[in-house]
């Protein structure tokens with residue numbers, strides 16, 4: 001493989017599955033029996049703010065009961081040791097990548113441990129329950145909401161992601177079903193700019209055919225092996 005310098009790594013719910021955080025679309029999916037339209041859209045928030053706030057309060061509270069797994073730790077080790085550019089783009093809203101020590105990281109779909117003010121747009125670290133009509137510490141409006149990118153809302157830092165994909169020598173997708181855009185399209189963008197592409201997932205995803213290489217299995221086993229392989233050749 002030609003000398004690699006710039007890596008972009010996309011992660012999804014599958015990278016947190018072995019930490020005990022249920023995925024979205026697997027058996028017993030994450031949505032706690034809710035239809036996605038009822039908890040992860042702006043319309044749902046307007047229609048039933050208590051339901052949506054409670055859904056995210058439960059998931060935020062659950063973060064205290066889970067730990068990063070071997071895949072998170074391996075990616076943090078790669079982040080610390082990799083001499084070239086590296087960006088972990090996670091679709092996940094949990095904080096397991098950062099708790100494992102990753103720093104070159106962005107959450108494109110928002111974060112459970114953050115609140116967003118719908119009035120002034122400020123994002124505020126938030127670890128406890130967030131009831132509807134909570135006062136924004138910045139503007140004083142009762143407009144704090146979960147800092148989550150709902151369906152129909154623009155994911156965060158898309159320009160930074162697109163610039164990283166354009167410069168990538170290798171694009172790796174870990175633990176995602178390839179069901180949600182624009183994340184599901186990143187592999188095509190990376191290929192367009194000439195990056196090599198690798199998928200690691202428990203089973204073939206919706207986008208497997210776009211990847212030059214696919215490794216099937218649990219992230220907790222595949223990712224540490226891949227990181228050691230990469231660092232050995234760095």
Ligand code: BV8
Pocket residue numbers: 011012013014015017018023024025026040091092093109110148149150151152153154155174175176177178179180181182200201202203204205217218219220
């Ligand atoms: C936007 C919030 C535009 C946080 C989420 C038709 C065609 C194309 C696109 C669309 C369309 N109709 C609508 C759209 C757009 C829509 C979309 O893609 N819809 C889909 C359903 C068709 N996208 C959007 O709305 C996005 N915004 O497009 O904005 C725009 C333009 C201009 C101006 C304004 C707006 C916003 C999308 C973000 C939505 N928010 N989550 C939260 O509540 O968590 S999405 C949600 O799905 C999560 O973020 C999650 O991360 C994401 C993707 O799911 P996965 O992570 O892949 O999880 P999943 O369970 O699906 O899969 C897990 C995988 O892991 C499986 O494959 C499994 O096999 C594997 N696995 C399991 N265990 C393991 C494992 N792998 C390894 N090891 C294991 N142990």
